[in-house]
Amino acid sequence: MSEHGGDRARAEAWLGQDPDPETRAELRALLDDPAALADRFGAKLEFGTAGLRGELGAGPNRMNRVTVMRAAAGLASVLTSRDDLRESSGGVSVVIGYDARHKSDVFAEDSAAVLTGAGVTVHLMPRPLPTPVLAYAVRHLGCAAGIMVTASHNPPRDNGYKVYWEDGAQIIPPLDQEISTAIDAVGRVDELPRGTDWRVLDEAVVEAYLRSLARLPLGTARDLTAAYTPLHGVGGAVLAQAFAWCGFPEPDVVAEQAAPDPDFPTVAFPNPEEPGAMDLALALGKGRDLVIANDPDADRCAVAAGGRMLTGDEVGGLLAEYVLRHTDGSDRLVATTIVSSSLLRAIAAEHGVRYAETLTGFKWIMKAGTDRDRLVYGYEEALGYSVGGDDGVPVHDKDGIGTALMVAAMAASAKESGGTLLDLLDDQARRYGLHATAQLSVRVEDLSVIADAMARLRESPPGELAGRTVTEVDDLAEGLDGLPPADVVRLRLSDGGRVIVRPSGTEPKLKCYLEVVVPVTSSPEEARTRATGDLTALREAVADALGL
Template sequence: MATGAETVPFDPDLAARVRAWIDDDPDAQTARHLADLLDLAGESTDDETMRIAARQELADRFAGFLEFGTAGLRGALGGGPNRMNRAVVIRTAAGLVRYLGDVLGADARPRVVIGYDARYLSDTFARDTAAVVTAAGGEALLMPRFLPTPVLAFAVRHLHADAGVMVTASHNPPQDNGYKVYLGGRVVTDAGQGVQIVPPHDAEIAARIAAVPSVTSVPRVQSGWTTLGEDVVDAYLAAVGSLATPGTPRDLRIVTTPLHGVGGELVARVLAGAGFTDLTVVPEQAQPDPAFPTVAFPNPEEPGAIDLALALADATGADLVIANDPDADRCAAAVRDPRAASAHGADSARAAGWRMLHGDEVGALLGDDVAHRLAAAGTTSGVLASSIVSSRLLARIAADHGLAYRSTLTGFKWIARVDGLAFGYEEALGYCVAPDVVRDKDGLSAALLLAQLAARVKAEGRTLVDVLDDLAVRHGLHLTDQLSARFADLAAIGATMDRVRSAPPSTLAGSPVVSVEDLARPEPGPDALPPTDGLRLLAEDGTRVVVRPSGTEPKVKCYLEVIVPVTGEGPDPVGDARRTARARLDAVRDDVAAALGLEG
């Protein structure tokens, strides 16, 4: 007997759209997979569960086009307009080159440099982009092989390109890929030259992508673009290598891991080129592998991601662990911290006190180091910058060195375009230590400066933890944390933000809230930020909370910071301040959770 589900016909409009997409799909594999799903969604199977699953999958794959925004494209691989695939990439490339032509004029020949990582189909998407740009009369420059994102960002300015495309999904799961766009050359000529796109460029490119009627209508060629040589890689390495300070200590044992990404070779060349020879890479994670087999998520911030590196560091007596994410634009660091040591640790590395430094800690270390470098060069005109959700310690460091400080919206598309930038960072492990080399976060140049700093203080009998203690004594102990609420219903995100706006906490850990700033309605002024969905709360004791929806996940994120002065004459005043700050931060976390409706 037929069930009710079996008698419900498959949506004919959706079926027609799927067939039209299959007919226009340049990739036989994704076309075949869609055809199989279409068969399952129809009447080709008696398995009701499979039929329903196929219909749901097709409905999701055809629920509009993958959205192009300031982060470009990012999504799961697969057939259909709401996935990353050759058809979507070809349409995107066509929209981008049309935008460049409209901006530069009909007689101009836009120059586009194209890079890619080692994820599934990255090289194919890069070649498709080159084929579209070339057929449209543009000059396509394809990177010689899979390389880190910072090399592409460097190449945009080094080669005077009007645009750059990087095919990568950074630290997303293995099933994802993405497409980042930079503008420069003749298109952007101010401080944002060579930086990722911001409004209104994203909307203008998206409009031209939407106007592409079909993949078949997009001209493509089989050859004619330029494949760059290794000289572009050598130029990047030389520029980063110039950041090394000759004659400074190099006695440092370093463990590195690229987390199966494309940064392993170049981070080794950067460090070795600067004189660091005691380098050991985690062997299980050394080679690029799009499956990322040893980690649940290839993100250094994720629990367990750097466990192999910590174990190797503990076993070899290393001084420093450096971990890059798969496209090497982020840099994580781990050190041995005596305060973190425990006889009850779950593994020997953590029992010995090995811990990953928070992004705000690394940001403070590098920011202070860059400020000292500027002072040594007799420069006082540089600007230090960080995002609104990062620690305020960098502002105090800047003031201490007589430098300007700027706060920006989240993302290096904003940080890297600060006029006069000398150093910028955000707490999610992104650091721009040399804006004249790369106007984006760069995990390789950051690794070099961090190793150089660690070696210098080791020669003094100290560690990076001691440098952090010095900063805490001088500026107060800044402790940061994050609270996230994940939602299955996206509408609940807006409702949650509305609830916090209408009834924000009146106290944070017992301290009265003295300022509630709606970031969607910023106060006018020369340093005013563009409007963004968020709320910033400040308490009387300096505690700060920023609440905002995530730009990439169905979450509301809360960024918490407390500041505790380091006082007292005990044996460990910084440790005492840290314990006080931790207790206060936990109380703030409870107050914010209550405001979000997350009690219990």
């Protein structure tokens, strides 16, 4: 059988089990298009530590009802095979959340039907809600696992499927591979038993989440003016509730972006980090103390003050110090990823608390430390933060709503003392040196370019970069200092800065994370000007060293 004949046969078999009239119609129209069939049936979405994520459409290389039901059946197989869960008095239970993207509600109900049919007790969220509400609900309800149907800040045509385990954190290896293997063993989805008696939760689950946030160390200052955008996502209503519960004035919301809209009509890319995404919020925020944005599933939080966006590392440093000043105990732990700023290490040392570094991704941050540690704060430079108090972090994942509250508390406290968030940044720069970060990100058509660049870096690492001596080269291919193996090379520099190079896990990109540390000898502004020039020179030197 020709390759096209094989793809067509697979497509016809798919048509026989697909319950969705939209994707059936799409696929029928493509049966005589070899290239389109090869794109949809020549590969499949791989289930990994981020679950599934991809473009909506028919076939195993797309997000659709068949793909989702297979994922739910694989997860059910793993859960029901665990003796400790099967024999417990409560049995196996799963909570399912979903955002407002195209088909998210359908995918959530399909998952509920398949899991219920497999004998799993299912709790379904009452409406489209932020990802951190789902992550919180896993532990709050005592579930064995959680599912969140979301593609976070991906383009409108995408959707995704994230899996959480009983600790309320995203799954890590080897559990992801175990679930992936179980998914591969699933037969036709039209032969799966489907239940109907799942439980639809009420607003009590949202209120429990809000109560947990109200216990954060938010101080007493409440005089604050703020602008906010949920970027057409699901964060708006819950953030407004959170601010009201905790006594903060409700922010003014960007009207054009206030309602959930899966087409994200006002932004080219619904990610606060993307150029232009924050323009409407920044315009609304002129003259206000604070501008806040969530991404569409509200697990990330972007911040602007004084007319400029703060970087993820700048917010990360400010939040770290605020949390540590409002918590106690020698068992406190703060954690971040290897690509985030080294400033957190200095802050932890100053406050006498434990510090941990992990691989990229919040799934690793939540596994940081030991059983003796109490994680009170974790962050990654890509606008992800988990903030806590003396009880630890209430959400075992990044939480854009809790972060917005903590940023509001920090800004209100600074205002009460006659300052701003920018003043707090200057204070940190004076104490720890200015830690300035930037990225070099190279998108490629040919993946061999990335492989060649990584091989070149490993075989002939540079001795100096932009006038800075490379003092240490760390290759994480075999693991390092307790970190799992990863395709990452880290170069430490003589000024305390560093360069980290790794392939992107989700896109055909090579990503380089740059940091310089500049002492403040006259003013923080002078140090920032110098750091900007240093980062530009470092970016050029790294590109040359990689042959890019």
